[in-house]
Amino acid sequence: MELFLQSIVNSIIQGGFFALWAVGLVLIFGVMGVVNFAHGELVMVGAYTVWLLHSQNDVPFLLAVPIAIIIAMMIGLLMERFLFRPNRTDPLAGLICSIGVLFILQVVAHEVGGTGPAKQVAPPFSEIIVIGDFLRIPSQRLFSLAVALSALGVLWYFLTQSKLGWALRAVALDREASALQGININRISMIAIGVGAGMAGLAGALMAPLQNLTPHMGHNVIITAFIVTIVGGVGSLSGAVAAAFIYAAFHTFVTTYFNGTIATILGLLIMVVVLIIKPTGIMGVKVSE
Amino acid sequence: MALLEVKNVTKQFGGLTALNDVSFSVEKGEIRGLIGPNGAGKSTMFKNIGGFYKPTKGEIIYDGVNIAGTHPCKVSGMGLVRTFQETTLFDELSVFENALVGCHMTAKTNLFSAILGLDGQQQIEAKEKTMGVLEFMGLADRKDQLASELPLGSQRALAMAVALNADPKVLLMDEPFAGMNPEETNHMMDLTLKLQDRGITIVLVEHDMKAVMGLCGYLTVLCFGSLLAEGTPDEIRNNDKVIQAYLGGGS
Amino acid sequence: MSIKNLIICIAVIAGIVTLTPFLKFQYQDIMIFLVINVLVVVSYRLVTLTGEWSLIHIVMMGVGAYASAMLSKFAGFPFWVSMPLAGLTAAGISAILCFPLFRMTQFYFLIGSFAAGEAIRLCWIYFINPFGGSSGINNIPVPILGDIDFYEPMPYLYLSLVVVTISLVILHRIEKSRVGLTLLAVHWKAPLAESVGVDTWKYRSLALIVGSFFVGIAGALKVHYLGVVTPHQFGIGIMVFVLIWVIVGGYATFIGPIIGVVVLTVFDQGLRASGVVDPAIQPAIYGAVLIASILFMPEGLEGLGKRFRSMAKSNNT
Numbered sequence: 001m002e003l004f005l006q007s008i009v010n011s012i013i014q015g016g017f018f019a020l021w022a023v024g025l026v027l028i029f030g031v032m033g034v035v036n037f038a039h040g041e042l043v044m045v046g047a048y049t050v051w052l053l054h055s056q057n058d059v060p061f062l063l064a065v066p067i068a069i070i071i072a073m074m075i076g077l078l079m080e081r082f083l084f085r086p087n088r089t090d091p092l093a094g095l096i097c098s099i100g101v102l103f104i105l106q107v108v109a110h111e112v113g114g115t116g117p118a119k120q121v122a123p124p125f126s127e128i129i130v131i132g133d134f135l136r137i138p139s140q141r142l143f144s145l146a147v148a149l150s151a152l153g154v155l156w157y158f159l160t161q162s163k164l165g166w167a168l169r170a171v172a173l174d175r176e177a178s179a180l181q182g183i184n185i186n187r188i189s190m191i192a193i194g195v196g197a198g199m200a201g202l203a204g205a206l207m208a209p210l211q212n213l214t215p216h217m218g219h220n221v222i223i224t225a226f227i228v229t230i231v232g233g234v235g236s237l238s239g240a241v242a243a244a245f246i247y248a249a250f251h252t253f254v255t256t257y258f259n260g261t262i263a264t265i266l267g268l269l270i271m272v273v274v275l276i277i278k279p280t281g282i283m284g285v286k287v288s289e
Numbered sequence: 290m291a292l293l294e295v296k297n298v299t300k301q302f303g304g305l306t307a308l309n310d311v312s313f314s315v316e317k318g319e320i321r322g323l324i325g326p327n328g329a330g331k332s333t334m335f336k337n338i339g340g341f342y343k344p345t346k347g348e349i350i351y352d353g354v355n356i357a358g359t360h361p362c363k364v365s366g367m368g369l370v371r372t373f374q375e376t377t378l379f380d381e382l383s384v385f386e387n388a389l390v391g392c393h394m395t396a397k398t399n400l401f402s403a404i405l406g407l408d409g410q411q412q413i414e415a416k417e418k419t420m421g422v423l424e425f426m427g428l429a430d431r432k433d434q435l436a437s438e439l440p441l442g443s444q445r446a447l448a449m450a451v452a453l454n455a456d457p458k459v460l461l462m463d464e465p466f467a468g469m470n471p472e473e474t475n476h477m478m479d480l481t482l483k484l485q486d487r488g489i490t491i492v493l494v495e496h497d498m499k500a501v502m503g504l505c506g507y508l509t510v511l512c513f514g515s516l517l518a519e520g521t522p523d524e525i526r527n528n529d530k531v532i533q534a535y536l537g538g539g540s
Numbered sequence: 541m542s543i544k545n546l547i548i549c550i551a552v553i554a555g556i557v558t559l560t561p562f563l564k565f566q567y568q569d570i571m572i573f574l575v576i577n578v579l580v581v582v583s584y585r586l587v588t589l590t591g592e593w594s595l596i597h598i599v600m601m602g603v604g605a606y607a608s609a610m611l612s613k614f615a616g617f618p619f620w621v622s623m624p625l626a627g628l629t630a631a632g633i634s635a636i637l638c639f640p641l642f643r644m645t646q647f648y649f650l651i652g653s654f655a656a657g658e659a660i661r662l663c664w665i666y667f668i669n670p671f672g673g674s675s676g677i678n679n680i681p682v683p684i685l686g687d688i689d690f691y692e693p694m695p696y697l698y699l700s701l702v703v704v705t706i707s708l709v710i711l712h713r714i715e716k717s718r719v720g721l722t723l724l725a726v727h728w729k730a731p732l733a734e735s736v737g738v739d740t741w742k743y744r745s746l747a748l749i750v751g752s753f754f755v756g757i758a759g760a761l762k763v764h765y766l767g768v769v770t771p772h773q774f775g776i777g778i779m780v781f782v783l784i785w786v787i788v789g790g791y792a793t794f795i796g797p798i799i800g801v802v803v804l805t806v807f808d809q810g811l812r813a814s815g816v817v818d819p820a821i822q823p824a825i826y827g828a829v830l831i832a833s834i835l836f837m838p839e840g841l842e843g844l845g846k847r848f849r850s851m852a853k854s855n856n857t
Contacts (some may be wrong), residue, residue: 035647086835091647092593093834096787099780100834103827110820219776223658226651261666268659275652276640339735365737373735379728381792382721389718390725394737400746403717404710415718455736 002134003256011252013141015245016148020203021221022228022240023155024196028076029234030172031192034084034094039225040218041105042072042197046204047213048109051119054208061124065147065205072201075105076193084193085186102218109215118212144206151202152241155195159237168192223264224251227271291350292317292490293338293369293459298347298357300330300337300514307333309514310347315459320481320491322505322522326535329511331494332374335461338492339371340364351459366394368458372465376444378436378451385432387447388419391454419454426450426480442473446480459490466497478503502526510534553701560697567809568693572765574805575700579707579758581785581797586711587751588791590726590744592649595779596637597755599657602664602774604630604756605763609680610670612764619683623703623760630756631749633660638745654776664771676770680763696765703761707754714750715794723747777823784826788833790840799841804829 021043028036036042049068053059059067083097113119123140130136159165170178171188179185203221211217224247232243247267254263291314300308308330315321323331336342338349343358350356356364365371379387392415402408423429426446431439436447445465452460462481466474474497481504485491495501501508501522508525510517512534518525525531560571584597608626611617617625637656644652664671671677683690683699690696714720723743725733730740763769789800804826811817817825837844 035651083831083835092650093838095647095650096783097831097834099783100827100829100831103780103823103830107821107824107827115820226655230648230651259666261662265659265662265666268655268662271655272640272652272659275648275655276643341731361731361734362737362739365735371735373732377729377732379725379732381728382724386721390721390733390738391736393718393722393733400714400717400719403719404713406713408717412718451732451736 005135007252007256008249009135009137010256011249012245013137013145014252015248016145016152017203017207018224018228018248019152019241019244020148020199020206021225022232022244023152023237024199024203025225025229026232026234026237026240027168027192027196027199029229030237031168032080032084032088032189033175034087034091035098036076036079036193036196037095037098037222038079038101038105038218039196039200040221041102041109042075042200042218043204043207043221044109044213044215044218045075045105046072046201047121047208047217048112048119048204049201050205050208051121051213052112054124055119055121061209065202068205069198069201072204073194073198075101076197076200077190079197080190080193085189106215106218113213113215118214120212121208123209140209144210147202147206151199155199155237158195164191223268227267230271231274291315292352293492294348294350295334295338296348296350298334298337298344298349300333300342301345307514308337308344311511311514311516312347313509313516313519315490315492317490318485318488319507320485320493320505322501322508323492323494323511324496324501324508324525325511325517328513330514331511332463333514334511335371335463335492335494338364339369339461365455365457368456369461370452370455370457370459371461372448372452372463374463375467376441376448378444378448380435380437382436383433384423384428384436384439384447385419387436388423388428388450388454389415391422391451392418392456394455422450422454425453425483441468442476445469445473445477449480449484453484453489457489459492460484462491462493462495464495465493466495466500469497474500553705556701557698561694565693568697570805570809572693572697572700573762574802575697575704576758576761577785577801577805578798579704579761580755581782581789581801582708582711582794583751583754583758584782584786585791585794585797586714586723586747586754588786589715589720589723590740590747592645592744593783594641594748595650595654595776596634596641596657597751598774598779598782599660600630600634600752601755601759601762602661602769602771603633603752603759605759605769605773606664606671606677607756608760609677609763609769612681613677613679614670619681619760619764620685623757623764626760627753627757630759631753634752635745635749638748641748642741642744657779658776661771661774671771674771676768676773678768680767680769682767683764690764700761700765703757707757711750711754712794719746780830781826784830784833786840788829788837788840790842792839793842796840796842799845803841 025036025039028034046068049071050061050064053064053067054061079098079101083101084094087093087097123138125139125143127139128136129139129142159169167178167183167188168191170181171183171185175185228243228247229240231247232241233239251263251267254266294314296312298308298311299306311334323334325331333342337344337357340356340359340361340363348355348357351367351369356367379390399408420429423432426449428443428446428450431443436444439447449465466477469477478500481491493501493505505522507519508522509519510525510531517534518528518531520528556571560568563571580601587594587597604626607629608619608622611622611625612619641649641652641656664676665674688695690699722733722738726738726740726743734740785800785804786797787800788804789798790796808822811822811825812819833840839846
């Protein structure tokens, strides 16, 4: 019973991260039509930035996080300008370029961090909240969840209530029509990838005190983001968020009661099944090919 | 009995009705014109007949069999071949290679005999058949040229050659005269008549009225997805509803 | 194949055979892996020929590798039997995967093939019995033929050359045949091919299955030399190398990917040997090469060759 409740708590916290990971990917794919294979590395960059600033250079955590977001955003904007924009007619080429960026970022992280064991960031919030007799929630995780949910909330507000947000959604729905209406596609693409990359950077920054950092930590992120994105619906942000929490629960419970590797295998199989049956996912709208 | 019969075909895409309860039949050996202003649903009809779309309602009877919803490669296997709007060819292949693909079904090949080199006889037959088709279309002397380097008229002729090599009984031609000058149009009309002489039934979607009036024995007119009128070219030319559709509907 | 090309091929093989004994030991190993990788890359091109980029190819190599390792070590099959069976196993698994995978196109096919491959790879990690988990299977038996010592590089190089050459001949014949023509037709304009009766699903599957057969054989070749097979030999990182070879070399013709893998392997080894660059930086260099190739050289190295040749021709007229 305790295990069950603890798993639920873990699922919710994990879901917050999965949602941040997936939302960035969906934004970029939905608006720009290109898959950013380096998305996991943007998360990694966020984490490493916090490590570099906070752990190695005593920059306050709450300052390091926004800096991490900005750095991830900048990398995303560079990618948009030099890799995705020239390849707008051939999204596959853009995808492959992003694989190149993946390699480069991993090497940069490796050089910055040096060889040796995985990096660790001491959590700035170290209390553990105990509920009842057995439920232990580290406050750092609670903080992360709060920030993640706030970010998702802000994003939702931005997309549904602001003019810019509507423009983003219009471009995602029909790029040509939007261009004909006078929407500046370049600017919208930049905003989409800026926000998407920023989300990734934020996720990485929040993850830094919670796990070991390695240059390859992005691998797990991209796999999870793909699974969540496909299951939730390739064009749909709300689907991605819903799928994020559902998949987090699935993965947490299977890992707790069986094994983490099996959980990922099953997750991948579920994704393949969804791809076969309904490629647009649970809530997805068909993205024009 | 009609060779191709479209029976009460309706095609809906979500809320949009592209074809609304359309029925017509095509007799063996005729050249039927399928005309109408832009957006009438002519290409959509072709895609339904060819198996690219499945009709929401209705049947398409070809040679006595309902083929509605059948996969395109099976439809062509039955002798119903489509040419495409705008020149569609295998750009990076030569003229000969393009046409050779056409006899995919009619001169079969086998992977293992190909590897082992045992298919010599098959290859010779396929080659002769392909050359025959190219000569018929007047393209034999260009056989090694890259398809993308041909002038427009020759490209269209090549597209017809590819389709012809598949031994069609019915040929659905989608705007083959688009963008042609008068000389090319005449040449294309001659080729089309030659196809009819070979016993092929043709359904022609076309905007070029000279070609339509000159080639077709009977016309089926669509407008906004519905059947507007049917008749001989003279009848249609003088049909008030048709004139109104073309002037009013904006073509 | 023209006489000129035939002579070039024979010369290349002869060159490899005569030069390699004079190379340092580690480079003899590299040569063997280069020969095997040529098969990997040419078989991948067959798969991409129908226009779909798959990310499962290297996992199929692993399927062949594991199959051959297990058949020879656990079931006692001689290498000469386990190797073709490895190819058939990879072909068989990919045949099953055709059913789900080819319902997807383009981006979805890419992700789906990635997911299926990753799932298989994770199975090798999770099911310690029989796959050996993360450490895989070691002590894979060396091929036995008379008293030739296949533990040594040169005999294994001959073996690899024979197997790879036969495979390339078959692949080339397929491409030059009407089956190959049909594959190209599906690649360039699938709807047009369908309009003359080509079952594009069947042909895409054929390309994947035959491509998987040959990369399975390559996998068997690789691990019987290394002596060990692990899941990490077949991860997405390696798959990306294959992509890089094919993209940098060009994939419009048969020889493009071969140019890619040879040039990049030489470049890679040269970089290591010169000591100019820290080996840890290598992946970043590959990343930069990949990006540069896509942006500035979309037809690959073979495209550059074509341009030079037509420039030379126009200079001569």
